[in-house]
Amino acid sequence: MRNPRVFQRLDSGQLLLIAVAGLVTVAGVAYTAVAGLRQPDFAIGFGALIAAGELARLTMPGNREVAPIGAAAALGYTLLLDMGNTKAEHPALQVVAVLAVGMVTGALPHLAVGRPPQLDAMARRLVTGALLAFAYRPLAEPLRKVAGEENWTPVLGVMAALTMVTLLVDVLLAAVLRAERVRAAFGVAVHDELRMAAPLGAAVAASGVLLALASHSMDMAALLVFAAPLLVTQVAFRKYAGIRATYLQTVRALSQVTEVAGYVEPGHSRRVSRLAVAVGRELGMAEPELLELEYAALMHDIGQLSLRDPIPGGATVHVDGEQARRIAELGAEVIRQTGVLERVAEIVRRQCDPCVEMPPLASRIIKVANAYDDLVGGSTDRDRAGAAMERLRLGAGGELDPSVVEATTLVVGRLARP
Numbered sequence: 001m002r003n004p005r006v007f008q009r010l011d012s013g014q015l016l017l018i019a020v021a022g023l024v025t026v027a028g029v030a031y032t033a034v035a036g037l038r039q040p041d042f043a044i045g046f047g048a049l050i051a052a053g054e055l056a057r058l059t060m061p062g063n064r065e066v067a068p069i070g071a072a073a074a075l076g077y078t079l080l081l082d083m084g085n086t087k088a089e090h091p092a093l094q095v096v097a098v099l100a101v102g103m104v105t106g107a108l109p110h111l112a113v114g115r116p117p118q119l120d121a122m123a124r125r126l127v128t129g130a131l132l133a134f135a136y137r138p139l140a141e142p143l144r145k146v147a148g149e150e151n152w153t154p155v156l157g158v159m160a161a162l163t164m165v166t167l168l169v170d171v172l173l174a175a176v177l178r179a180e181r182v183r184a185a186f187g188v189a190v191h192d193e194l195r196m197a198a199p200l201g202a203a204v205a206a207s208g209v210l211l212a213l214a215s216h217s218m219d220m221a222a223l224l225v226f227a228a229p230l231l232v233t234q235v236a237f238r239k240y241a242g243i244r245a246t247y248l249q250t251v252r253a254l255s256q257v258t259e260v261a262g263y264v265e266p267g268h269s270r271r272v273s274r275l276a277v278a279v280g281r282e283l284g285m286a287e288p289e290l291l292e293l294e295y296a297a298l299m300h301d302i303g304q305l306s307l308r309d310p311i312p313g314g315a316t317v318h319v320d321g322e323q324a325r326r327i328a329e330l331g332a333e334v335i336r337q338t339g340v341l342e343r344v345a346e347i348v349r350r351q352c353d354p355c356v357e358m359p360p361l362a363s364r365i366i367k368v369a370n371a372y373d374d375l376v377g378g379s380t381d382r383d384r385a386g387a388a389m390e391r392l393r394l395g396a397g398g399e400l401d402p403s404v405v406e407a408t409t410l411v412v413g414r415l416a417r418p
Helices: 013-036 042-056 068-079 091-113 117-147 154-184 184-216 221-255 268-282 288-298 302-306 321-336 341-347 360-376 382-395 403-415
Strands: 057-061 064-068
Touching: 013 091, 013 117, 042 068, 042 091, 042 221, 064 117, 068 091, 068 117, 068 184, 068 221, 068 341, 091 117, 091 268, 117 154, 117 302, 184 221, 184 268, 184 288, 184 341, 221 268, 221 288, 268 288, 268 302, 268 360, 268 403, 288 302, 288 341, 288 360, 321 341, 341 360, 360 382, 360 403, 382 403
Parallel strands: none
Antiparallel strands: 057 064
16 A cells, blocks of 8 residues: 655655656666666676665655665666676666666565655665766776776776766755755755765765776675675664664653643744754754754753743743843753753853854854744744744844844745745
């Protein structure tokens, strides 16, 4: 039975990319079925490694789904010139077919247990792999004839150049999809992908090129030799992602204490967190900074637990500055007791400082996001949102940072669009 979550919340860019990947896959499989599978031992070996990589895929910060082993294997098969003493003769459409079958095979166990893959991420990996295959495979035989067995310089040059172009295309595609999904400016999304995804992509690209070159002398053993270190690296990434997920779940649970106790309105912390992260992304904050901002925004009101009488609606925007700073300091002290969130505690402590005192950017963002949600709450009324933004603009320059207010205006405007 088809899991409806696979197709939930797909925007136009994602649907277009998935459609392109589907058409390319149909063409590749149809061609291979008619022409026959060339050098099946090569195809099965690399296809199995691609499937294993997809089976071991993981989700990195920013909800980025990656499959380093599968991507490196796909790149190695695309760039393969020979395996031992046997010349590689697989055409570009066969590369597409092997990539597609390997990815689908690796995704099936996840589907069986209710963990569907991110279709746009799979489609992006397939499309970029197909682009590289169509650009490189027609050059493979001429490169062998020009280079010869002893001179690999031209081969390496073309491999490196096309791989770098493919990596850049992958980053741009990821940025387009991310900008549409999280409603961020395209330039900010590109910068974000370059900082977070490009380093891992470069490592995978290097591994894929080395795998293709090592197959020249190591034959099929190259697949096992290169799979081992890639698997170790992926295990390390998985542990990091698991730790981050555990931290976030703990922080979210802690942030709900104020809601359960009736100190703030239900959903307030989550709304402030979402808005703050979107504003931080608009202002070009790096992913580690956005993670700290998310933690701090979720727990920004935890100091209200020290109050004998709750503030009506939990709206700290309506209390005097001294009381607001006292609440922030108490909240920071609670967070500091964890022993591992010192920077987050400092962000929370300084969230009520006037912008002229130059608190951290994250603190200034939380102050504006909290004020906005205190005024609007969970309402989707545009007039109310407009009135709230007008009030925030009046406070810009003194209590509120004008650049943060402007970024919030842009983000709220994008979120309000249908």
